[in-house]
Amino acid sequence: EADIYQTPRYLVIGTGKKITLECSQTMGHDKMYWYQQDPGMELHLIHYSYGVNSTEKGDLSSESTVSRIRTEHFPLTLESARPSHTSQYLCASSQRRGGQETQYFGPGTRLLVL
Amino acid sequence: DQQVKQNSPSLSVQEGRISILNCDYTNSMFDYFLWYKKYPAEGPTFLISISSIKDKNEDGRFTVFLNKSAKHLSLHIVPSQPGDSAVYFCAARGARYSGAGSYQLTFGKGTKLSVIP
Numbered sequence: 401e402a403d404i405y406q407t408p409r410y411l412v413i414g415t416g417k418k419i420t421l422e423c424s425q426t427m428g429h430d431k432m433y434w435y436q437q438d439p440g441m442e443l444h445l446i447h448y449s450y451g452v453n454s455t456e457k458g459d460l461s462s463e464s465t466v467s468r469i470r471t472e473h474f475p476l477t478l479e480s481a482r483p484s485h486t487s488q489y490l491c492a493s494s495q496r497r498g499g500q501e502t503q504y505f506g507p508g509t510r511l512l513v514l
Numbered sequence: 515d516q517q518v519k520q521n522s523p524s525l526s527v528q529e530g531r532i533s534i535l536n537c538d539y540t541n542s543m544f545d546y547f548l549w550y551k552k553y554p555a556e557g558p559t560f561l562i563s564i565s566s567i568k569d570k571n572e573d574g575r576f577t578v579f580l581n582k583s584a585k586h587l588s589l590h591i592v593p594s595q596p597g598d599s600a601v602y603f604c605a606a607r608g609a610r611y612s613g614a615g616s617y618q619l620t621f622g623k624g625t626k627l628s629v630i631p
Contacts, residue, residue: 406557429523440523442516442621443558443603490557500546500565501607503619505557 403427406491406506413481414514421476423491432474433503435490436460443490449474451469481513517541518606520622529631533591537604537622540585543619544606549578549589550556552601552624561602594629601626 404425413419425432430451435443435458445458449468451466463485464478474493478485492503519538527533537547545566550558564571564578564587571578577590591598604622 404557409555440623442518442623443619445618448618492557500563502548502560502563504560505550508555508557510555 403466404491404493404504404506406509408509409507410510410512412512412514413452415480415482417481419481419511421489421491421511423474423476423506424472425474425493425504427492427493427495427504428435428471429495429504430471431493431494431501432468433492434458434464434466434474435478437488437490437508447476452478458489481487481511483513486511486513516622517544518620518622520604520625521592522625523623524626524628526630527542527594528627529596529629530593533594533598533627533629535589535591535602535604535625535627537587537589538585539587539606540619541606541608542585544608546607547578547580547587548605548619549576550603550605551598552603558603584597587602591627594627596629596631599627599629 407422432449434447437443444460444464446460447466449455488508490508491506494501494503523580548563549561552558562576566588580587601624605619605622629631
């Protein structure tokens with residue numbers, strides 16, 4: 401069982417506000433990811449990190465930014481929230497073992513921007 | 515262009531019967547496939563995976579079959595239980611190398627399974 405945490409679980413916020421979604425894992429995994437998912441749709445990768453001070457953008461363009469100052473922590477920030485940012489945000493982590501690699505997900509943050 | 519397709523948005527099965535969830539992919543570079551289960555308002559939970567060098571992997575009530583020539587995989591759940599009711603996502607790894615020895619996962623849109631008591 402994976403130990404990966406996200407806060408807040410739900411967030412309702414007004415347009416223009418700055419928000420930070422927290423993600424932490426206690427497994428010591430090198431790799432961490434942020435996905436965005438809308439209802440009935442696939443998960444889209446928006447950011448990933450292979451270790452401390454490493455961050456890359458994913459397939460889906462996002463106005464959010466991320467940082468990886470500590471192995472266990474991978475926060476996502478929106479400087480100015482807009483209604484188009486309303487979605488579910490899922491954090492995941494993984495480590496390669498025995499030639500295979502499985503991503504483990506946190507519970508997600510449901511964001512509603514009014 | 516969707517590289518991983520789950521063409522059935524929903525599936526209803528009677529408790530105790532077999533549930534079969536299907537997934538098709540288009541990219542022959544995918545080399546590892548995973549199934550995740552997701553309850554509403556929770557993150558996906560890893561269920562089972564299969565490497566492209568195998569055609570079957572079994573874990574308890576869950577079996578995944580891979581047909582590489584048809585670019586098709588399926589998840590069988592036997593017997594189905596009401597607690598299996600969730601959205602099931604198929605994911606494929608490979609085709610897009612991201613560096614540091616890792617490949618990105620590509621997900622399907624999911625199939626909502628309802629197991630009727």
